[in-house]
Amino acid sequence: MTKIHAKSLEHYVHKTLTKRLLLMTLIVVIIAGSTAFIFENRRMQNYVLEQAENAVTLMVARARIIKAEKKIDIYPAFSQALAERIANPLNRQSGKFI
Numbered sequence: 001m002t003k004i005h006a007k008s009l010e011h012y013v014h015k016t017l018t019k020r021l022l023l024m025t026l027i028v029v030i031i032a033g034s035t036a037f038i039f040e041n042r043r044m045q046n047y048v049l050e051q052a053e054n055a056v057t058l059m060v061a062r063a064r065i066i067k068a069e070k071k072i073d074i075y076p077a078f079s080q081a082l083a084e085r086i087a088n089p090l091n092r093q094s095g096k097f098i
Contacts, residue, residue: 059085 059081067077 055085 059078062081062084063074063078066072066080067074070077
């Protein structure tokens with residue numbers, strides 16, 4: 001085998017292996033990224049659902065207290081509880097998942 005032929009073959013093998021390595025790296029990165037995205041997306045959905053359930057539970061409890069204190073119907077009491085919740089943003093603890 002001549003030196004030119006050997007260098008050409010070495011260059012071809014180098015080039016082919018580099019391309020394959022880059023392709024496999026890309027595939028692994030895409031799979032890992034997709035898995036992480038799916039996992040974190042589910043975790044975020046569960047967190048948001050939990051926060052919504054907690055907020056509704058607290059608002060219903062507050063509406064019952066308002067109803068008992070003011071002796072009014074549950075709908076106006078719930079509206080007042082909702083207004084209190086909107087007016088007082090300090091009670092919110094959102095953003096932890098970010």
